[in-house]
Amino acid sequence: xxxxxxxxxxxxxxxMLHAQHNTILIIADDLSPDYFGFYEDHVDTVxxxxxxxxxxxxxxxxxxxSNPVCSSTRTTILTGRYSFRTGVxxxxxxxxxxxxxxxxxxxxxxxxxxxNPNIVKANIGKWHLSQPMPTANxxxxxxxxxxxxxxPFIGQLPxxxxxxxxxxxxxxTVTTYATTENVNNAIxxxxxQNANNPFFVWLAFNAxxxxxxxxxxxxxxxxxxxxxxQDINANPKSYFKAMIQAMDHEIGRLFDSLTVMNxxxxxxxxxxxxxxxxxxxxxxxxxTKAKGTVYQYGVHVPLIIAGPSVTNPGRVSDxxxxxxxxxxxxxxxxxxxxxxxxxxxxxxxxxxxxxPILENQNAIIRxxxxxxxxxxxxxxxxxxxxxxVDYKLIKFDYGQEEFYRLATDSLEANNLxxxxxxxxxxxxxxxxxxxxxxxxxxxxxCNTSVGIVSATKTENNFIAYPNPFSDHIFVRQTHLNKSxxxxxxxxxxxxxxxxxxxxxxxSLAKGLYFLKRIGNDNRxxxxxxx
Numbered sequence: 001x002x003x004x005x006x007x008x009x010x011x012x013x014x015x016m017l018h019a020q021h022n023t024i025l026i027i028a029d030d031l032s033p034d035y036f037g038f039y040e041d042h043v044d045t046v047x048x049x050x051x052x053x054x055x056x057x058x059x060x061x062x063x064x065x066s067n068p069v070c071s072s073t074r075t076t077i078l079t080g081r082y083s084f085r086t087g088v089x090x091x092x093x094x095x096x097x098x099x100x101x102x103x104x105x106x107x108x109x110x111x112x113x114x115x116n117p118n119i120v121k122a123n124i125g126k127w128h129l130s131q132p133m134p135t136a137n138x139x140x141x142x143x144x145x146x147x148x149x150x151x152p153f154i155g156q157l158p159x160x161x162x163x164x165x166x167x168x169x170x171x172x173t174v175t176t177y178a179t180t181e182n183v184n185n186a187i188x189x190x191x192x193q194n195a196n197n198p199f200f201v202w203l204a205f206n207a208x209x210x211x212x213x214x215x216x217x218x219x220x221x222x223x224x225x226x227x228x229x230q231d232i233n234a235n236p237k238s239y240f241k242a243m244i245q246a247m248d249h250e251i252g253r254l255f256d257s258l259t260v261m262n263x264x265x266x267x268x269x270x271x272x273x274x275x276x277x278x279x280x281x282x283x284x285x286x287x288t289k290a291k292g293t294v295y296q297y298g299v300h301v302p303l304i305i306a307g308p309s310v311t312n313p314g315r316v317s318d319x320x321x322x323x324x325x326x327x328x329x330x331x332x333x334x335x336x337x338x339x340x341x342x343x344x345x346x347x348x349x350x351x352x353x354x355x356p357i358l359e360n361q362n363a364i365i366r367x368x369x370x371x372x373x374x375x376x377x378x379x380x381x382x383x384x385x386x387x388x389v390d391y392k393l394i395k396f397d398y399g400q401e402e403f404y405r406l407a408t409d410s411l412e413a414n415n416l417x418x419x420x421x422x423x424x425x426x427x428x429x430x431x432x433x434x435x436x437x438x439x440x441x442x443x444x445x446c447n448t449s450v451g452i453v454s455a456t457k458t459e460n461n462f463i464a465y466p467n468p469f470s471d472h473i474f475v476r477q478t479h480l481n482k483s484x485x486x487x488x489x490x491x492x493x494x495x496x497x498x499x500x501x502x503x504x505x506x507s508l509a510k511g512l513y514f515l516k517r518i519g520n521d522n523r524x525x526x527x528x529x530x
Contacts, residue, residue: 021119021335022267023307024186024201024254025077025326028247029070029126029209030291031273033302034283035244041300041410043283046241047221050252051304054269057313058306059358064321065369065387066275068291068298070155071098071128072373073274073323074204078129078144079105080327080351082370084440089374089382093131094155095292096375100130100137101144106347108330109145112200115336120197122189125151125182125204127166138169146202150185152178157206160213177216179207179243183250187257195261200334203254208243210278212236215246240281268307268333270326275301284411292373294385294394295412299371309333311360319357320389322369328353363504367465367474368435384445386436389466391425393432395445403429417447424467424528431465464515468528471506473515483518486527505529 037045038055040062067073067083075081075088078101083089086105090098109121123146130137132153141149150167157163160178164171174181186203193199214227220242225231232239251271258264276298279287289295303321306313328351331339343349350370356362372384374397383396390407404412405425416425433446465474475484486495489512495503500515508529516524 021198021333022200022263023270023330023333024203024267025270025330026251026272027074027125027202027204028244028271028273028302029204029206030275030278030281031208031244031302032276032282032297032300033273034277035241036302039302044237044241046244048244048248050248050255051271053255054271054304054306055314058269058304058310058315059313060316061303061305061321061354061357062316062318063369064272064301064303064323065299065371066273066301066323067371068275068293068373068381069094070126070209070274071101074129075101075105076322076324076350077326078107080324080349081105081347082324082350082439083372083374085348085350088129089372090376091155092128096377096379098375101140103140103143105144106343107144108202108327109147109200111145111331111336111339111342112334113145114342115331115334115339116198118197119334120148120193120199121146121201122148122186122199123151123202123204124149124186124189125202126155126206127151127153127204128155132166135169138166138171142168148189150189151182151204152206156209157211159211160206160215177219177246179205179215179247179250180219182206183254186254190257190261190263198334200330205247207247208240208281210280212239212243212280214239215242219246219249221245236280237283240277266308268305268309270330271302271304271306272323272326273301273303274323275299286411286413289412293381294371294373294383296392296406296410299385305329305354305358309355310358315360317357319363319365320367320369320387321354321365322350322352322371324349324351325354325365327351329355329358364472368432370436370439384436384440386432386439388428388432391428391432391466393429393436393445395433395436401447423526427463427467427525428465431463434463464525464527467525468530469505470530471504472501473503473505473527474501475515484515485518486513486515488513 033039034041034043035046036042069091071092072083072088075086079086087099088101090096092098092100112119123141130140152163153166157178161175163174165174182205212232214225222242276291279290282290284297289297291298332353332355352365368386368388370386374382385394392404392406394402403416436445482498484500487493510529513527514524515527
């Protein structure tokens with residue numbers, strides 16, 4: 001074979017490889033996991049056969065933490081940055097209001113364009129990251145890297161069958177059911193693209209966000225619902241489930257179209273909720289802990305990632321995940337493993353790629369996850385939360401502090417700070433408050449009045465987490481020497497070195513262990529293997 005022919009073939013193969021990297025992010029609006037029977041904490045169930053199909057082809061994540069409201073969560077995904085960095089802390093144009101996203105932010109589509117200009121990028125459905133006025137804002141999705149935008153700009157539609165859609169800045173009145181229209185637009189756009197161009201689609205439904213309503217017949221199985229205002233007010237959860245079913249039905253139609261286009265097998269699908277259910281549809285007794293709050297019900301949302309990039313599909317992962325992690329994950333699913341080199345040096349990102357989990361190569365991504373809400377017009381719900389595997393610390397902006405052991409109190413009913421903390425409670429409190437202090441970079445989130453030592457008051461902070469542990473151990477220490485030694489109760493060394501966080505102790509016998517920092521002070525800590 002001639003050299004020029006060989007080069008041509010190699011270029012062709014590279015192009016074909018790029019063509020296989022397709023990703024669709026599907027965002028459901030205001031959706032907790034508790035309506036899905038395949039989640040451990042479900043209360044009710046709704047029939048979602050198409051979403052369920054993703055389970056056998058992917059990984060279901062049990063511990064995803066979002067932000068409490070739409071705009072701020074979506075900004076963390078788009079930028080890979082926490083809200084205190086972007087300034088989008090609440091609902092753009094909503095209650096309390098929030099800053100709009102800065103179009104200068106580095107985004108997923110901007111980086112994809114740098115990586116491979118042949119990748120086509122569309123944002124279909126709800127935007128809700130900037131106001132539709134002034135009219136120049138209508139082009140913000142394009143300014144932020146998308147080739148195409150088509151959908152409503154605002155957060156809540158006045159009606160799912162009479163609403164304003166913007167297509168690259170041009171408005172039209174739409175009477176097609178919004179969930180159906182979103183999928184129609186996605187399919188139409190995909191069909192119009194060059195078959196060899198890889199694509200990224202951000203598909204953001206308004207469903208099942210209010211207004212609650214009866215979807216068109218054929219999209220759901222709730223045939224006894226009348227659709228009257230009186231019936232909706234009497235049975236809000238039934239209408240909510242009908243809207244979820246309608247969304248699932250249309251997601252199935254999208255999957256069918258991808259199959260016909262021979263794209264389904266080369267496309268990774270990410271399904272996620274953006275925050276918890278509203279009080280009207282929440283399935284908890286304390287409705288003050290629903291959407292809009294940093295309590296678990298407001299920020300614990302479903303996540304499934306399915307497709308050709310998943311090794312050994314059908315798995316469930318209990319790793320801690322933040323919505324900001326989808327930033328790096330999407331870029332790397334599209335093949336851009338060196339995206340960090342294209343980030344400006346002065347831009348701090350918080351994202352962690354989930355590819356090691358998808359490829360079944362790693363058991364942990366991050367030791368904690370973080371959530372927050374803050375508004376231009378502040379109120380008592382504004383605050384920050386950080387959790388590790390077992391515990392969660394909440395610090396409200398007005399000063400109130402709450403601390404829960406999620407392992408035994410998933411609904412956060414027992415604030416441990418109202419009682420006497422055990423030694424294990426103290427270790428976890430100390431770890432979380434110091435990590436939050438380090439993350440925010442100002443002030444202290446440790447309450448010394450309960451006998452906790454703040455990391456800002458000592459250079460010899462040495463905390464091992466989680467305690468008790470099951471497999472991995474993380475060490476928080478400001479001392480430059482990272483060497484540690486771990487012994488069992490009999491004094492036998494079970495580990496010695498500088499990379500304890502990379503070790504898997506799952507096979508270690510249950511019991512008491514001692515972790516000591518090797519150095520002048522020989523700081524140590526008791527650990528329990530559960």
